[in-house]
Amino acid sequence: MSSFDVALDDERTQLDAFIEEYRRAIEATLDALTEEQARRQLVSSATTLLGLLKHVTWMQRVWFEECVGGTSRQELGLVRSPQESFQLSDDDTIASVTTAHRDACATARTVIADLPLDTVVTGHRTGPRTLRWVHLQVLRELAHHCGHADILREQVLAD
Numbered sequence: 001m002s003s004f005d006v007a008l009d010d011e012r013t014q015l016d017a018f019i020e021e022y023r024r025a026i027e028a029t030l031d032a033l034t035e036e037q038a039r040r041q042l043v044s045s046a047t048t049l050l051g052l053l054k055h056v057t058w059m060q061r062v063w064f065e066e067c068v069g070g071t072s073r074q075e076l077g078l079v080r081s082p083q084e085s086f087q088l089s090d091d092d093t094i095a096s097v098t099t100a101h102r103d104a105c106a107t108a109r110t111v112i113a114d115l116p117l118d119t120v121v122t123g124h125r126t127g128p129r130t131l132r133w134v135h136l137q138v139l140r141e142l143a144h145h146c147g148h149a150d151i152l153r154e155q156v157l158a159d
Contacts, residue, residue, distance in 0.1 A: 012117055015135045022142035023105055026056055029149040030094050037156045038094050049156065050097055051086040052149050057101040058085035059141050063134050064108035067124040068115070 009017075029049055030038055038050040061078055065071050079085055117132035129137075 011132075015117075015132075015139065018139050019135065019142060022139065022146050023101070025146045026053055026142065026149055027098055027101060029053075029146075029153045030098065033094065033153075033156065035093060039088060040156055040159075042152060042155045046083070046086045047148060047152070048086075048088065049149055049152050050092060050094065051088055052145050052152070053097050053101055054088065054092065055082065055085045056142060056145050057097065057104045058082075060101075060104050060108050060138060063124075063138050064104075064111050067129060067134055068121045068131065069111045070121075070123040 030053065033049065039048050041048050058078060059082070061076060062073065065076055066073055066078075073080060079087075112131060115131050117130065117135065119131040120128050121131060121134065122128050
């Protein structure tokens with residue numbers, strides 16, 4: 001279902017649909033690529049297609065598990081900064097990073113399942129946020145990184 005199919009649904013349904021659409025889209029940028037292509041560094045930063053998926057996995061865990069769920073990054077075993085979240089280890093593969101992303105998404109769905117958008121969450125280090133704000137932040141970041149991934153994929157396939 002496209003996010004446009006839920007145009008008459010409530011705000012929460014629409015936000016969830018957009019987030020799900022971008023989650024699928026960023027995973028799809030790795031479709032039919034080799035491990036080398038997924039790791040190929042084409043820009044001066046550490047940004048790669050596989051690194052982008054690893055980062056958005058980290059980002060969603062920060063917003064849903066730390067900010068909403070109240071579990072610290074240290075307790076979650078997460079790196080401290082966004083820059084670190086792009087870094088790939090030798091063990092990172094398309095399959096392992098995709099699985100981690102799907103697991104993070106499933107956890108996020110569970111964490112927020114029964115919470116209304118107006119719920120105030122207090123797990124973020126800069127202060128309270130509403131769940132609506134968290135949804136919009138995650139949506140913004142997913143859309144932003146999907147754009148990066150589309151361009152990187154185009155470059156990888158052109159080589």
